[in-house]
Amino acid sequence: MTSQLKASIGRRRALSLTGAFAAGLGIPLVRAEPAPTPLNARLGGDIAPVHDPCIIRQGDTYYVFCTTQRQDAPGQISCHISRDLVSWKRIGTVFDKLPGWIGAVIPDARGLWAPDISFYGGRYWLYYAASSFGSNQSAIGLATNPSLDPSASAFHWKDEGLVFQSGKADDYNCIDPAHFVDCGGQRWLAFGSFWGGIKLMKLDHETGRPSASPELITLAARPEPEGGPDPIEGAFLIERDGWYYLFASYDFCCKGAQSNYYTACGRSRQITGPFVGKDGRRMTDGAGVVILKANNQEEGGRWRGPGHCAILRDKDRDYIVYHAYDRQHDGIATLRIAPIVWSADGWPTAIV
Numbered sequence: 001m002t003s004q005l006k007a008s009i010g011r012r013r014a015l016s017l018t019g020a021f022a023a024g025l026g027i028p029l030v031r032a033e034p035a036p037t038p039l040n041a042r043l044g045g046d047i048a049p050v051h052d053p054c055i056i057r058q059g060d061t062y063y064v065f066c067t068t069q070r071q072d073a074p075g076q077i078s079c080h081i082s083r084d085l086v087s088w089k090r091i092g093t094v095f096d097k098l099p100g101w102i103g104a105v106i107p108d109a110r111g112l113w114a115p116d117i118s119f120y121g122g123r124y125w126l127y128y129a130a131s132s133f134g135s136n137q138s139a140i141g142l143a144t145n146p147s148l149d150p151s152a153s154a155f156h157w158k159d160e161g162l163v164f165q166s167g168k169a170d171d172y173n174c175i176d177p178a179h180f181v182d183c184g185g186q187r188w189l190a191f192g193s194f195w196g197g198i199k200l201m202k203l204d205h206e207t208g209r210p211s212a213s214p215e216l217i218t219l220a221a222r223p224e225p226e227g228g229p230d231p232i233e234g235a236f237l238i239e240r241d242g243w244y245y246l247f248a249s250y251d252f253c254c255k256g257a258q259s260n261y262y263t264a265c266g267r268s269r270q271i272t273g274p275f276v277g278k279d280g281r282r283m284t285d286g287a288g289v290v291i292l293k294a295n296n297q298e299e300g301g302r303w304r305g306p307g308h309c310a311i312l313r314d315k316d317r318d319y320i321v322y323h324a325y326d327r328q329h330d331g332i333a334t335l336r337i338a339p340i341v342w343s344a345d346g347w348p349t350a351i352v
Helices: 001-025 100-105
Strands: 052-059 060-065 078-082 087-095 110-120 123-129 138-144 158-166 180-181 187-191 200-204 217-220 232-240 245-252 264-268 289-291 303-314 316-326 332-342 347-350
Touching: 052 138, 052 303, 052 316, 060 110, 078 110, 078 232, 100 158, 123 180, 158 187, 158 232, 180 232, 187 232, 200 232, 217 232, 217 245, 232 303, 245 303, 264 347, 289 316, 289 347, 303 332, 316 347
Parallel strands: 264 303
Antiparallel strands: 052 060, 060 078, 078 087, 110 123, 123 138, 138 158, 180 187, 187 200, 200 217, 232 245, 245 264, 264 289, 303 316, 316 332, 332 347
């Protein structure tokens, strides 16, 4: 008998004796339970293409809205529903066609981008953007609805028109809107992509619009050499335990499996910042705690460019909802949802 075999038998006997000894003392044996399957691995149904998702729950139904896909035209802003966050069904679009005012303001726009959904004052507020790729000739629009349930008698999307716009002379880009209400009840809109980074402006309590000349506060930026790109966008704000958290996407999306998008966050005691990471560095200097990045993703790097997130606060649990590009399916943008675990000192980790 080899020494290796003897050692193996010895280990089995030790385990058997340990179990018998425990049983003799009336001590229940504890077997390690398999780790639960991650939520992302269970997602199914109409989860692709989904780009720039936002999410909300009404009653027992979750609603995801996302950037218009070419195949959806002339319809605009796809809507998907689920009862369990796992199985998803596409139920149509918010608009049958591009709102009429878009053509006069952004002639090159062919679709609506990056919607944001929230509930305030008895209505659902859907902010959205129109632009042309690589340009800051952009506009943010607004639609409202008393209900998200298409079977409800009150269901009707009312397009409220233009909210704010940017042009060639501006150092900001009016896309990727994110509506937020602070602890004092003040409404805000964060937005921005490249150029001068993520901006914040106050909104009127009733109309959800800014003043004619709003003060724009820079929350985050990616400083680059003069003339270089400033890759940051996709802002989202939440409040937790007296801290405001800003999530944003860094680097480049929209290149399929070649995208190197990733998601970072910082926090501040004030909604106007400064937002800083664990190391105290500011997001206006391109810093932040990395929350999602492709080299940390599951399944051997299948999912690339995780970003443009929204946060779902639901039933005492937080989730980060985002898109990633599927290397196994031609780099298609796909809905992803991961629970968030908060550390004792108040920093989030996504369980992907």
